[in-house]
Amino acid sequence: MYQIKGKEKIFVYTGPDGSGRKTIAKMVATAFDMETVISYTTRSPRHYEKNGEDYHFVNEETFNQMESQHEFLESVEIDGIHYGIREQDIIQAFQNHEYVYLTLNPEGTEKLKNMYGDNVVRIFIYADRDTVIKRQHNRQDADDVIERHMTHYDETMNYKNSCEYAYENYDSPQVAYQISELIESFLDRNLEVSDY
Template sequence: MDKKLLIITGATGSGKTTVSHYLKEAYAIPQVVTHTTRPKRHNEVAGVDYYFETPESMQAKHLIESVTYSGYQYGSSYEALELAWQQSPLISLVVDTQGAKTYLKTFPQEVMVLFLTVSAPDSLVTRLQKRRDSPEAIEKRLASAEFKRDLMVPSELNQHAKVIVNDDWALTKQTLADLIAQLK
């Protein structure tokens, strides 16, 4: 199998991390670990969920893309991508829609974009509350330009993104199974 990269994108709370973890558990598809300067959440593990960086250590990385989101920097590096490809020719990466566009331009032959959405955007608030984000963090995130941008598939991704409406987990898993079968 040639190298393939499943780019998982969509609005915050749409299930990107859940899908990536499921792909790892059900199909042994490693997730590229990305970098962030935001504080670690209660259930996160450094080096597994993110590489938690200082602003200075973030600058030292060979970043493919990066974004500032809700006051924190996020990015993915060439080093982390290569580490994941050493584990498997089929890997996944969670990024925002800007990152998805960058990856599609940088790796046009390797990338498949999965855009996660929900039929009722209000349900995203409930999902953020369930993951125990603070009310202030939720409010800040929902008010951000990036959140509004990531609610829709950007025009640059229209011809390349597989849109998955993640309202029903069983249906989402079946859609993912169908996609993985096409890639293998």
């Protein structure tokens, strides 16, 4: 397992599907030189998703092979779909950046938290049920996909109280600004104070 060094931190955005966690994560990352690590998944890409940008889309066989070669730092299965974070990707991200961010479901988030403790900062992004459904419709998710997401909504929302920070996403730029201020406070905490 990769050992986190010095000031390195992993910021994990989690929350219900359609809460806008990816959008906010990208907005915040542009303000700081933050590298993202993209998950591997066995699900098919949605029409607006790009391979290597949203996920690394792989088939079941490739995923199982990677799993058997212990390439994943963590992996989970949800509704028969596999998701995993490749350890090598985390190592590479930390080569040039002290702060790395991920967008994960609560299961994956919890696994990382258990591995790295205080070096993982969980940021829960949420919106009410109707807003989440509307956003998924707006991005033209299939009805069965939305339905599958919504079966996990309450369970996902229960994870909010376990996270270090939670933000209701009613206005993405506003929330991104608040999270940027939060990350700024982590940067400040790392400043060396010296007397002249």
